[in-house]
Every structure is written in C-alpha cells, then in structure tokens.
Amino acid sequence: MKLKPKITIADHFAVMSDPRVDRTKLHKLIDILTIAICAVICGADSWVAIELYGCTKYEWLKTFLELPNGIPAHDTFARVFAQLNPQEFQECFLNWIKSIQKITLGEVVAIDGKTLCSSHDKSSGQSAIQMVSAWATTNRLVLGQVKVDEKSNEITAIPELLKVLELSGCIVTIDAIGCQKDIVKLITQQKADYVITLKKNQGNLYNEVENLFKSGISTGFQGFEHSTYKTEETGHGRHENRHYVMLSDIQSRLDPDSVWSNFNSVGMVESVRQVNGKTTVETRYFISSLKDNAKKFANSVRSHWGIENSLHWVLDVALKEDDCRIIKDNAPQNFAVMRQIAVNLLGKENRMKRGIKNKQFLAAMDNKYLERVLALA
Structure with a gap:
C-alpha cells in the first residue's frame, strides 16, 4: 500500500x-x-x-x-x-509555527518591516502594502507577520505582532521606530529582553545617551559599570572595525522615574570602515534590558540584520515578492x-x-x- x-x-x-x-x-x-x-x-x-x-x-x-x-x-x-x-489565515500560520518552533534560549528575534512594492493599485487608490515580520535569527524561522494599517505605520503594527508571539527567553531587536515605551513594556511582559536602536528624532533620550557616552569616554569610563567588545572584518575590498561599548546601571541617570520597562543599559557601536582608500566613521546608540555584556549586545546588533539578509533578500530574489502583481483585496496579504x-x-x-x-x-x-x-x- x-x-x-x-x-x-x-x-x-x-x-x-x-x-x-x-x-x-x-x-x-x-x-x-x-x-x-x-x-x-x-x-x-x-x-x-x-x-x-x-x-x-x-x-x-x-x-x-x-x-x-x-x-x-x-x-x-x-x-x-x-x-x-487574512487575520484567520495568519492565525493558522501562527498556530503552525508554534507547533514546530524550538526557540533557543537567548535567541535573537529581529522585528522589521518590508513594503510589498508591486502591491499598489493606482486605479483603486490602494497604496503598497507594508508587512512587519518577526525572524528567529538562529533557527532561521519566520515567527509571524502582520499588515501595517494603510492609515498608520509600524509603530501600531509592532505591538499587534508582539502580542501573538511567544518570546520568553529571547532578545528582541527593533530599529528606531520601535523605540516606544509601550513596545518595550510588551516585550518585557513576555519575559524577553530587548535591544532597540536610538535615533536623533528620539529627542532628549538620544541627547542624554550621547552625552553619557561622551562623558564616559573622556574619563576612561571611571565610575561607570561598563564592558567592551571589538570585531574586525576584511573582505570584498572593505576593512571594518567595530567597537562596542555597553554602559550598565544607568537607570538613575537616564530614567529615574522608571518610565521605560527594564531599562538596564545603553550601547554604542562605533564602526570605522575603509573602502577603496576612503574611511567613514558611524556611531549608533541603543537602549537595552541586557546587563553588562558587550559581547551579547554586539551579537544582538549584528544578528538583527539577518532579517534583511536571510529573509527580505530571499523574499525579493528567490520568491520575487517585489515583482508580484497580485493586488486584489486580501490576496496580497x-x-x-x-x-x-x-x-x-x-x-x-x-x-x-x-x-x-x-x-x-x-x-x-x-x-x-x-x-x-x-x-x-
């Protein structure tokens, strides 16, 4: 038989x-x-x-x-x-994922948005659809995704995605759009850690973090609980050094009223890149719930880009998502x-x-x- x-x-x-x-x-x-x-x-x-x-x-x-x-x-x-x-179809997808996923303790779960470029329809006035996905970087698994409301942005979609994921023991990474108190609270309520990018449009918090690092650097980090980690990469005509610094026990300096959940540290990444004889320097700042572990912080930052290289790139190149002209009603989602x-x-x-x-x-x-x-x- x-x-x-x-x-x-x-x-x-x-x-x-x-x-x-x-x-x-x-x-x-x-x-x-x-x-x-x-x-x-x-x-x-x-x-x-x-x-x-x-x-x-x-x-x-x-x-x-x-x-x-x-x-x-x-x-x-x-x-x-x-x-x-589409919500029901997504729920079936999530139930399937939960039945097969084996999340590793400390797994980095990267959350990021992607636009389905060819999903717009001028005749009906439909804008291109945006989806926010969660990617388990070690297990290389899509954990879930939600559609961004046409009249909103990723700030409202990310919480909806977080609510349906199982994140206990994971480290959630998000770019600057996820640097919101409510989003951080949702992550910590699931017993997960976070590493989230800061940008200048974050206002006072960005300036305070930048000044804190400047003060620490000028004094050799005396009086700061800190750790450092360095990486060096060479290839394809490029040479890049990354210097990671993590300052812990900073809540009294940056968040005395505890408005950010489990705000335990801030991180800095200084990247010095040489390409074809030209040198560029980039400095980025992060907020995090991790404690004094620059190597873990570095791994989280680097792993976040796995969602671009291992998911979004595959969707575009292998599955031709950006070229797909399926646009009617719920079909694109x-x-x-x-x-x-x-x-x-x-x-x-x-x-x-x-x-x-x-x-x-x-x-x-x-x-x-x-x-x-x-x-x-």
Missing part, C-alpha cells in the same frame, strides 16, 4: 472559514489551500502558475487530496484568496503568508545544501523531495 505524504501543515489550515457561498463550491477549500502552498514552495508566483502547477501535478496531488472537480482554475484561486480572512511558509519549510530542509531558489526548482521536479520538505511541517 502506497503511503500518503505527510502534510500535517494542512491540519492547521483545515479550520479556515470558507468565504464562498455553497453554490460556488466546486472545489474543497483545503484542496485550494494545499495546492497553492505546494505551488508557492515550488516557485509559483501567480494564480496562472498555481493552476499550471496543479494540472501538471494532478496525479500526485490526487494521492492525498479529494479534488472532486479536478484542479481549480486560476480565477478560482484568485477569487478565494482575495476573499479569505494572504499570498505573503504563503511565501513565509515556503521560506520556513525550505529553510528547515538542510540535507540539500543549496540555496532556496534551487530547492524550489528541485521540489518542482521531484515529488519525493517536496514530500520531504512538507514533512518538516
């Missing part, structure tokens, strides 16, 4: 509400969702491509899907995903969830030592390899 491929991810999406009226249900919703997810894993980036994938793989799909009326047409895929409740599923599953499959683009190509050609990828769910 031939065993069916283990596609436990379908169990998490089987609870989705069907937005269609009964007379239009020629195809089961779980069949539509499963075909679309498999197709996106294999590189499909349009409804036509998803239909073509389904028709090509019909015999294989039939081994575990009912397909009572064959493969849905591309218009059916487009219509269903435009109508699917729902398609973004399917891309995140593809990134997670293809990233977890580590027996094939290839990039995600080549893994997609292999999954499209080899059903057994795709079954192995899906089994990771």
Whole structure:
C-alpha cells in the first residue's frame, strides 16, 4: 500500500472559514489551500502558475487530496484568496509555527518591516502594502507577520505582532521606530529582553545617551559599570572595525522615574570602515534590558540584520515578492503568508545544501523531495 505524504501543515489550515457561498463550491477549500502552498514552495508566483502547477501535478496531488472537480482554475484561486480572512489565515500560520518552533534560549528575534512594492493599485487608490515580520535569527524561522494599517505605520503594527508571539527567553531587536515605551513594556511582559536602536528624532533620550557616552569616554569610563567588545572584518575590498561599548546601571541617570520597562543599559557601536582608500566613521546608540555584556549586545546588533539578509533578500530574489502583481483585496496579504511558509519549510530542509531558489526548482521536479520538505511541517 502506497503511503500518503505527510502534510500535517494542512491540519492547521483545515479550520479556515470558507468565504464562498455553497453554490460556488466546486472545489474543497483545503484542496485550494494545499495546492497553492505546494505551488508557492515550488516557485509559483501567480494564480496562472498555481493552476499550471496543479494540472501538471494532478496525479500526485490526487494521492492525498479529494479534488472532486479536478484542479481549480486560476480565477478560482484568485477569487478565494482575495476573499479569505487574512487575520484567520495568519492565525493558522501562527498556530503552525508554534507547533514546530524550538526557540533557543537567548535567541535573537529581529522585528522589521518590508513594503510589498508591486502591491499598489493606482486605479483603486490602494497604496503598497507594508508587512512587519518577526525572524528567529538562529533557527532561521519566520515567527509571524502582520499588515501595517494603510492609515498608520509600524509603530501600531509592532505591538499587534508582539502580542501573538511567544518570546520568553529571547532578545528582541527593533530599529528606531520601535523605540516606544509601550513596545518595550510588551516585550518585557513576555519575559524577553530587548535591544532597540536610538535615533536623533528620539529627542532628549538620544541627547542624554550621547552625552553619557561622551562623558564616559573622556574619563576612561571611571565610575561607570561598563564592558567592551571589538570585531574586525576584511573582505570584498572593505576593512571594518567595530567597537562596542555597553554602559550598565544607568537607570538613575537616564530614567529615574522608571518610565521605560527594564531599562538596564545603553550601547554604542562605533564602526570605522575603509573602502577603496576612503574611511567613514558611524556611531549608533541603543537602549537595552541586557546587563553588562558587550559581547551579547554586539551579537544582538549584528544578528538583527539577518532579517534583511536571510529573509527580505530571499523574499525579493528567490520568491520575487517585489515583482508580484497580485493586488486584489486580501490576496496580497494572504499570498505573503504563503511565501513565509515556503521560506520556513525550505529553510528547515538542510540535507540539500543549496540555496532556496534551487530547492524550489528541485521540489518542482521531484515529488519525493517536496514530500520531504512538507514533512518538516
């Protein structure tokens, strides 16, 4: 007896509400969702491509899907995903992630926003959609994402994302837009630490932190609880030295009224970069709940950019997210969830030592390899 491929991810999406009226249900919703997810894993980036994938793989799909009326047409895929409740689809995604994630103690969880560049629609006045994602940098896993409200910004989206994540024992990193008291409070309420960038538009806090470091440097940090760490990198015609300094026990100086939750330290990164004989110096400041550990602070700062290099870059280059012209109703947001599923599953499959683009190509050609990828769910 031939065993069916283990596609436990379908169990998490089987609870989705069907937005269609009964007379239009020629195809089961779980069949539509499963075909679309498999197709996106294999590189499909349009409804036509998803239909073509389904028709090509019909015999294989039939081994575990009912397909009572064959493969849905591309218009059916487009219509269903435009109508699917994106919050419900996202909730199913989060439940799946929680069932497979194994967060390492001290894991850096980077939170950052990304614009779906081609999701704008001039004819309807729809602006490009912005999504905020959480990326587990060690386990290389998308933990969740939320859409930024069209009339708002990431400041309102980040708290919504934090509320649905499990972050105990993690270090959350966010750029300057996340330097908000309410956001910091949400992080610490989950028993997590934070490292958040400061920028000059933070007003008094930025100036106070900058002056504190200037005072410390001028006295050799006498009277300051501090630690330092240095890195040096050379490659691709570039030489860069980074000097990390962390000042702890600073609450009485910077936050005597304790308006910031677990505000235990501030960090400074001075980067001296030489490229083609030209030297540039950049200084950045951070607030943090970490205590006197410049090396851990340095790792958190460096790890944050993993969301750019390992997630956003993959979405743009391998999955062509910025070129996708799916723009109708809820479809862009729902398609973004399917891309995140593809990134997670293809990233977890580590027996094939290839990039995600080549893994997609292999999954499209080899059903057994795709079954192995899906089994990771």
